[in-house]
């Protein structure tokens with residue numbers, strides 16, 4: 036489990052019908068076969084992408100619109116929006132060598148949101164598909180592992196429907212999208228200028244995609260389907276980008292450093308040691324060492340991985356993600372008390388959702404260590420910080436159950452199902468919880484809210 040834990044996102048992500056959007060992706064071949072889109076949760080990557088998006092969202096005046104960035108575990112290059120949710124493939128993050136490239140992608144997606152493109156396009160599509168699942172960066176194998184460890188709900192929600200995505204390939208739709216792509220690019224460039232950032236990354240991305248199309252003329256590229264005609268977009272965009280006052284502005288070194296760490300992590304989890312070495316040739320650099328520590332961890336050598344994580348912490352003591360990795364290696368080495376300590380320190384080095392995710396790991400480690408009262412305290416803080424963390428509620432349920440607090444355990448289980456969009460199961464557990472909880476308490480009322488919630492929203 037751990038940082039890249041099998042993790043429910045919001046209920047919507049699991050079962051809600053995904054309305055077709057302007058940038059709706061054609062799911063990648065792997066995704067198409069399984070008919071699902073895998074959401075990945077990772078504190079480090081989420082925090083970085085949020086930091087990329089925040090200035091653009093502010094410049095667009097959308098800071099109070101509740102725009103959420105969601106990571107999709109998919110090796111193809113793609114990004115798309117539906118409603119207020121922006122989905123970015125890990126493949127896009129890995130392919131982008133600089134923050135500026137991915138910030139350009141985000142700005143383009145915000146351009147679609149501002150343009151309201153998705154709402155008009157939606158009416159033109161007769162199909163809709165279910166967005167499914169959460170996963171770790173390890174992907175489907177990890178979901179299978181979840182099943183093996185008895186986390187049945189993790190595998191049950193994988194049954195999305197993929198009807199309608201193919202509709203996007205229709206030519207008429209592509210023609211319709213052309214103007215919207217240009218408009219989104221224009222808006223993106225304005226937002227980049229406003230935030231003092233270069234549009235060069237947008238050009239780099241488009242040129243790479245156009246090049247890939249030439250090399251693989253027969254392959255269906257998801258980004259090309261959701262955002263057609265990169266070659267045309269380049270023509271329209273090039274002069275504006277080159278003449279922009281911010282053209283020569285580079286990413287700040289600290290941001291580039293975080294970007295490199297993120298790429299090392301994604302490469303390590305999704306492609307292995309070879310990919311890490313290919314991207315970061317100098318083995319002495321921090322990203323290379325980070326990727327190496329992760330692949331060592333994944334290869335089932337927790338003792339060696341712990342040593343590597345400790346060396347990384349020595350090099351950068353304030354990096355919470357090195358301590359998080361240390362905690363994961365200790366969990367795998369069956370040292371849950373030491374792992375809890377590492378996660379606890381990591382949580383104090385970060386804040387917000389990232390801190391909550393690490394507290395959940397700390398709580399899981401404490402449960403494993405048999406420290407149920409301490410686990411309960413940490414997990415309550417964690418789920419108060421982030422009500423969307425299904426793993427947090429699952430661990431909370433375990434801690435309550437171990438302490439003989441059956442009503443509370445059932446309420447936490449209800450919350451977990453609720454987050455995962457399993458409304459019926461959530462109701463069942465909420466009803467059971469209510470029978471045991473004293474009437475009128477906040478917990479009893481929360482159970483009532485879950486019972487009364489509409490089945491599908």
Ligand SMILES: [Zn+2]
Nearest residue numbers: 058216219262
């Ligand atoms: Zn687009």
